[in-house]
Amino acid sequence: MKKWAGLLFAASLALTGCSAGTSGNSENGGEKEKISFIHWRGEDTKVFNELISQFEEKNPNIDVEMNVFPSDQYQTLAQTKLMDGTVGDVFASFPGAQFQSIAKANLYTDLTDSKAVKQYQPQYIKAGQKDGKQLAVPYQLVYNMPLYNKELFEKYGLTPPKNWEEFLSVSKKLQDNGITPIAFAGADIGAGQFMNTMVMNNAPDDKTITGLEKGDSKLTEEWWVKTLTQIKELQDKGAFQKDALGTKQDTAVALFAQEKAAMLATGSYSIATVKSLNPDIKVQLLAPITVPEGEAKWEGIHTTTFMLGINNRSKHKEAAEKFIEFLSEPEHASDYANQTAQHVTVNEVKYESEDLKETAVWADKKTRFQPRFLIENLDVQKAVVNSIQDTLSGTSPEEAASKAQKIIDQTINK
Structure with missing residues (x-):
């Protein structure tokens, strides 16, 4: 089913009459586990709805409810939403300050031994690591430049x-x-x-x-x-x-x-x-080059972001991990990338979008990690x-x- 539930989780509760984590009856008569997925990318709603439908078909006893919040509010909203464990069984986070704050609050589940982590290019998932643990997997490789x-x-x-x-x-x-x-x-x-x-x-x-x-x-x-x-x-x-x-x-x-x-x-x-x-x-x-050409050390900026994690207070960690594993499979990551014109950090992804092929040249240029997100x-x-x-x-x-x-x-x- 489609999981676009509006911008505010409270509105989704009014519409659905239940919170993420309640159980209902699945088509085969068993208990249906509901998990909440929150993020800030409203422009990805269509492709995530398609991927969620595929996931639910493959996992008929799991129901995924997606809620999207405005990106300019997500930095401050997300952690509050995660605190009671009923929202954001799976959640996205920004690297840098938000990641560090959520990690300090012990709201990430350790994903170090998850099958999903093995699907990623190691050099691009460092932003989700802390104290020797993989707490989140950055899904996107973004070039933050005009x-x-x-x-x-x-x-x-x-x-x-x-x-x-x-x-x-x-x-x-x-x-x-x-x-x-x-x-x-x-x-x-x-x-x-x-x-x-x-x-x-x-x-x-x-x-x-x-x-x-x-x-x-x-x-x-x-x-x-x-x-x-x-x-x-x-x-x-x-x-x-x-x-x-x-x-x-x-x-x-x-x-x-x-x-x-x-x-x-x-x-x-x-x-x-x-x-x-x-x-x-x-x-x-x-990228604007602000110094004489011979003095420029960097050609552009990259960020590994949209970091997928599991709420440590969730009562549905196993189901949440299955959903992250599904999104991390090359076939599904490829669908996401090509439908959003967004580079991803997953191994063996096939880019078919002309825009992705066009901007892929930046992978071979001298780019540095986004300076703003270095500030924790x-x-x-x-x-x-x-x-x-x-x-x-x-x-x-x-x-x-x-x-x-x-x-x-x-x-x-x-």
Whole structure:
């Protein structure tokens, strides 16, 4: 059966009249075990409904109820939902701060010996490891860098820029031709996503980012003030659409899909939604290079995310593990990948989607793990992202960095 139960679990209870974990009668007359699956990717609802139907056909005594929450709320909602064990028998989590928080609360079941883990490429599941245990398996391999419209670039004789001056020149050429250079979702995910490529070569060593939580590095240092200054420069030169700070992700995606903007400051995870709005658009990925070409250590950003785990308070761990094992089989992971235009971390997956084949070239490039998710303290992470929003609101980069650093100092000295 279809398992789209709305955005709020409470609404699903009102509709179904029961909570995840209650039992009913299966078609063969036995007890039917119900498990809850929660995540944030509403755009994947269709393919997950299909996979759930296949799973239930294969496991007629298990019923999967799926609930999807808005991505911008999921970081704070998920852990609360997991606490009583009735929600999220299987759940997805973000790497970094959310993973660490859920692990600290002992809400992950150890998957180290699970059959599912053997299906994954070892180099891509490290984000789900802690204290020698595999607590979650990252399902997706995402490239968190702007999409660009290949045909628009070709039309105006543009190629992906190799340094900062070239990036500014590309933006001006697009503006001169009536095209918004960058669709920026400043009202929700924009700042948090765009910071990754903007900071990747300004602070090429992971220790600079991780040092924020230890007091070993500061946002008031040159690497972050420069990053904020360059983001402000883009705004001042009209690289973002009007009211970028008031623009939500759906609006920014639509602007790009309608070919009114040449770049979209999100990541590869947006390709499926863009293509659903404009099937003919040709896209690729690029990363702003903020330093001279010869000084660039990194070409782009990757993240292993959508980390599947089992709620340690679940009463249905065996059924939950069966569902993760099912999703982790190459056949089903391939279905997921090709229907969502989303790279996955499972072995022996076959990519048929032209968009996946197009962006697969990034697997051979020098990409670093998303800097934002290296910050394990959510309050520190928020302070960093908020300094970008403050800068775009008119605060000077130096003042925005100083304000954010004061919050970080208070956080880590508690």
